[in-house]
Amino acid sequence: MFVARSIAADHKDLIHDVSYDFHGRRMATCSSDQSVKVWDKSDNGEWHCTASWKTHSGSVWRVTWAHPEFGQVLASCSFDRTAAVWEEIVGESNDKQRGLSHWIKRTTLVDSRTSVTDVKFAPKHMGLVLATCSADGVVRIYEAPDVMNLSQWSLQHEISCKLSCSCISWNPSSSRAHPPMIAVGSDDNNVTYSGKVQIYEYNENTRKYAKAETLMTVTDPVHDIAFAPNLGRSFHVLAIATKDVRIFKLIPLRRENATSSGPTKFEVQVMAQFDSHNSQVWRVSWNITSTLLASSGDDGCVRLWKANYMDNWKCTGILRGDGSPVNGSSGQGTALSAVGSAGAQSQNSVVGAASAGRYFFPHLDPPRAGSRLALLLPPPSLIEPTCETDHTHAHQPPQIRRRYTPALPTQPAEHD
């Protein structure tokens, strides 16, 4: 892994969220400076800010794109107790020439009495549906009945979760066998309220969302939650950022009789649990085909997790805040490291340190003197094995190979 380029986001305060659009050609950033910026990728791969505007009167926590079938639509949520929906309109031609775009506010959703902590569009097969959750423990589901008129949103459901909500995730499955489902995580600190993850399912008969499951084993605050793409499977996979990274498998149980109107019951299994952040985990997210899970924690690193074809999970990469890989962790490496020991595998739910010696495809770097295969070798820093338990490595300056090095502002030393 390497930093292909760095983009000076030019926000006046902390960036809280960065979100790619569906095709990965645009991105949106949001910040404590109360603004949202939209960036467009040019053909040569450069990112240009094409819009920047004040969206809220408080920190903007999250920004997210609607599916492009609904046009160029963004939703944001903020500490100012509102969520907002924005739509890009094609402006004057000279704006386009100057590389600018116009975003107008279509609606402000003001139902929450506290900070709105997350906002997510539902999978597109449900129509243009938006869910928000707030610190007062309410999940709200809004719908735009006329997709051509985004200023009309109706509050369809209000789910009281009893606990302060920090994050939501829609189940992306479009299978008819799976009714709409949303998982909610709570960052409530009180460990006596166990079950910080609740799963709600839409019931066709009552036309309401009802609680289908509470993950009782999750007792610590939850900061992020993410359903994996379904891949046509009958079960669901849910990643959770709590004091560690956990991956749950939710297997719908066959109903006793088809007419029963209660919510689906699930068999809940822990597929994997990683504590290598050694601390609070703040974000989890799946890649497109859910072959990789990324997590980010108090250790200031992003870790990439990958299951091999026997469903054994390993860390395959670690990134620092500046995007540089830690000790050369990279590549696909450990995905196969369990190969050949099929019989001798422990049912490891906790995967600790994974050592991943990496070897790069030859590059045009200068050869290292003295090596027989000097010409084949990447720079030394990249072939050291990842050693997660060895903390001495963590404080070494990262050795990065950059294609493009931005002028980094000098930062004050932080360790004193």
Added chain:
Amino acid sequence: YFMLKHDAITFLACFLNILHHHMSLMASVLTFFGTYCVGLKQKHVGFEWGPGDILVYETNFKLQGPGFPFVHVVRKDEDIYSPILRKLFNESHHIFVGLQNIKDDMPSKNKKPQFVSVSKNYRSVIRACMEELQQVAGMCLSCYCVILFFVEAGILLLHLLDWVRLHKADVDEKVREVLQSESPTHHHAYWEVVISFVLQGRMDEARQILMKQANLQPASRPIYQLMDSLLQKMPIFNPGSTQTLTEFDVKWRHWHEECDRYLQDNSFASNRHLETICKILVGDEDTMLEHKELLGTWYHFLVSRLLFFHPTVKPSELHYYAQSSMDMFLDSRSAPEPLDSILLAAFEFDLHQVIKDCSIALNNWWFVAHLTDLLDHCKLLQSHNLHFGSNLREFLVLEYASGLFSHHSLWQLAVDYFDHCPEFGRVYLELQIERVPLETERKALKVLRICEQRQMNEQVRSICKIMAKRALSNNRLGSALSWSIRAKDAAFATLISERFLQDYCTRGSFSDLDLIDNLGPAMLLSDRLTFLGKYREFHRLYGEMRFTEAAKLLLSLMTAKIAPRSFWMTLLTDALPLLEQKEVNTYVHNAELQRPIYNCFSHGTNTVEHTAEEEV
């Protein structure tokens, strides 16, 4: 930032002063202080998955401490951006597809030559790629070659020699340099070249070079001639001939003994270079190891050693020689490197170990995916007691293809790879293809065709919908309408038809006539679209002075009640000039047809303003 920190610490100092009597509170203060410090030091990292990269930025989820104004684009797979490797990906794609098309039910004896030719094709692609790449990368690729050799059962040593010649190609450059010099025989690299040729078993070339020296030194001509005859006589197994391996072995031993005899009776003692060559010919390992720099690698040493020591080596014995060659060649200081163990595993025919080591050592999936696929087709993975062979194949092919998908043009190759993954190929393709950016209509059509060929209806609908929506927001109504017809999106078609009619009302003419005139059965997608098509047809008939037909059509539009209410007034206004036409008059006055038009009239006039009514 410094100020903030300073102030906070001053503040804390005061705070501590005030509280210094209240020791019971100290614990909590310290906790607070601790948290504060952590807050200052701590940097969190936010991230976002993209199609081919991850965005990474510094943030702080606890809302303390400074932010960092950069978003970094972190890429995983850089190889796909190499133009030469792109060629490799493209070429190997054809071979892969060819391999998938080999029929399963074919008798296995017919299949084997096909598999061998697939392997050969992969090798020639690698070879072509190597020639373009710098030597650096070429060496790595050449190791792929040797692994592929093992997939084919064949005449081992010949293959190995071929491989070594391929990868130690610098000899050819050196020989050119020597021959082009003013006095080749006195060139400092002269003997190096001769010995390199011998080590690679290229005897004819070695002899040619040696002759130059012999011609210059008439005095020592006899020993040169002796060496020449030894080199010439060296038996090389020819798989095409009728000679059996045993016959060859007898012949080779005879030759070997002859070389040994000359060495023992010091025939070459007068020329140390020739003596060295003779020692190599009898397979003297120490002498070979004295020329490490000419050998370059332990596997070259292995091949040379086998050539002069045990040319009839069986594949099963190879591992023993490989391991010992490596041990002899590497001094104790240098530990084996990943590539060494891959090769060693290959010599051991531990295919599974090869796949595993390659996956760890190489940072792209190209090689492992293709190798595993080939092995799987040859049913070689099963014979190694891996019952999950086909899963491993699919896993690796999916990984490789997913990597290709993040590239702006290589994604098209990946489609075929996904097609040949029975378990998850389809759903991976669905997830990946809908993310392909649709920058132009042409690209959208290309993606659409791929989806249509595979009956991926949801993706087809979604792409059309996205394109329709985009065209509409750019005010390209015609394009929006044709995309929504393709998407079979009735609601959207209705909406766009309405826009067309509105535009007509304001401008008095239609845009995109080509499209509307040629709607055909697509018109039936929505009532409003039907109306739009028919109304435009009315205009055409009118323009062509076919008044009766025009009137009939207008009438049917009125009676079928598919016209939007807002449009009735326009319809009635359109009817006026028709009523003045003579032939239409007779038609309209036909009693049977009067009722509907009057119905429409009264219905319409009830809803429109009085002024309009009077006008009518």
